[in-house]
Amino acid sequence: MNDKSEFRQKAALVTGGAMGIGGAVAKMLAARGAKVLIADRAEAEGNKAVAEIKAAGGEAAFIKTDVSKSADCKAAVDKAIELFGRLDVVSNNAGIQRYGTVESTPESEWDEVMSVNLNSVYYICKYAMPHLKKAKGSVVNMTSVQAFATQRGVAAYTTSKHALIGLTRSMAIDYARDGVRVNCVAPGTVDTPMLKYAASLDPDPESVYETCRNMHPVGRIASADEVAEVVVFLASERASFVTGACYSVDGGLLLPIGGEPKTSQE
Numbered sequence: 069m070n071d072k073s074e075f076r077q078k079a080a081l082v083t084g085g086a087m088g089i090g091g092a093v094a095k096m097l098a099a100r101g102a103k104v105l106i107a108d109r110a111e112a113e114g115n116k117a118v119a120e121i122k123a124a125g126g127e128a129a130f131i132k133t134d135v136s137k138s139a140d141c142k143a144a145v146d147k148a149i150e151l152f153g154r155l156d157v158v159s160n161n162a163g164i165q166r167y168g169t170v171e172s173t174p175e176s177e178w179d180e181v182m183s184v185n186l187n188s189v190y191y192i193c194k195y196a197m198p199h200l201k202k203a204k205g206s207v208v209n210m211t212s213v214q215a216f217a218t219q220r221g222v223a224a225y226t227t228s229k230h231a232l233i234g235l236t237r238s239m240a241i242d243y244a245r246d247g248v249r250v251n252c253v254a255p256g257t258v259d260t261p262m263l264k265y266a267a268s269l270d271p272d273p274e275s276v277y278e279t280c281r282n283m284h285p286v287g288r289i290a291s292a293d294e295v296a297e298v299v300v301f302l303a304s305e306r307a308s309f310v311t312g313a314c315y316s317v318d319g320g321l322l323l324p325i326g327g328e329p330k331t332s333q334e
């Protein structure tokens with residue numbers, strides 16, 4: 069479905085909407101009729117995304133926001149209400165990836181990951197919830213396959229993404245009777261600036277892409293649009309009986325169990 073009127077008269081706040089998955093969500097919501105406020109720390113990219121939405125005939129605005137700060141999150145929600153008079157959809161995407169075990173992760177970096185990936189969702193939802201209750205709106209949080217499984221040396225990120233499932237479920241049950249649905253999406257590897265950054269840490273960035281492609285049973289990584297489609301579905305009335313859920317969008321990444329029975333090689 070690609071109905072331009074699906075989100076007509078509705079307003080959305082998209083964190084991390086300047087680029088990557090959040091950027092794709094912001095553009096898709098706008099293309100389907102929503103008024104979109106992008107809250108991101110990246111000013112130039114945020115303004116560029118707004119310009120692209122407007123050029124395509126959509127309605128959008130940008131507010132420079134550091135989602136790790138409660139005051140900034142409150143300001144973003146206030147701005148959405150000031151601009152649009154309502155809030156129907158909150159799409160929390162802002163996130164950072166850091167690497168390390170509990171020994172090698174500096175305490176400041178642990179706090180940074182928790183603030184950006186987890187506390188931000190608490191702050192944004194705390195301030196957005198009164199408006200979402202009025203609109204009987206919906207929240208979609210961006211977790212990761214690393215909410216279910218993990219790799220070596222990703223302690224802080226994995227912990228933040230596991231915790232987001234707990235926060236999603238808590239809010240889903242707390243606000244179910246208010247008509248507010250809260251879900252999350254767990255992508256596998258997605259082609260975004262975050263992946264480019266992760267690959268750049270390797271002496272052979274292309275080998276990182278190659279490894280990522282090969283580890284997904286479908287043999288490729290996702291585009292940001294493929295993840296945005298699921299976010300937009302969960303945010304829409306089409307998902308009216310879905311709350312507290314976590315949708316994997318992972319090209320089968322979480323399917324394999326190590327070791328293959330002999331018959332599979334015949």
Ligand SMILES: NC(=O)c1ccc[n+]([C@@H]2O[C@H](COP(=O)([O-])OP(=O)(O)OC[C@H]3O[C@@H](n4cnc5c(N)ncnc54)[C@H](O)[C@@H]3O)[C@@H](O)[C@H]2O)c1
Pocket residue numbers: 083084085086087088089090107108109110133134135136161162163164165184210211212213254255256257258259260261262263
């Ligand atoms: N790319 C992947 O493979 C992948 C896989 C699973 C989950 N995710 C998750 O999806 C979300 C989006 O990831 P992406 O790949 O699009 O990342 P990205 O780095 O490409 O984009 C992230 C966006 O968040 C913004 N941001 C970061 N810190 C912020 C802060 N403190 N305040 C405001 N904005 C901030 C950035 O400016 C950027 O616009 C993240 O939560 C990430 O953990 C990504």
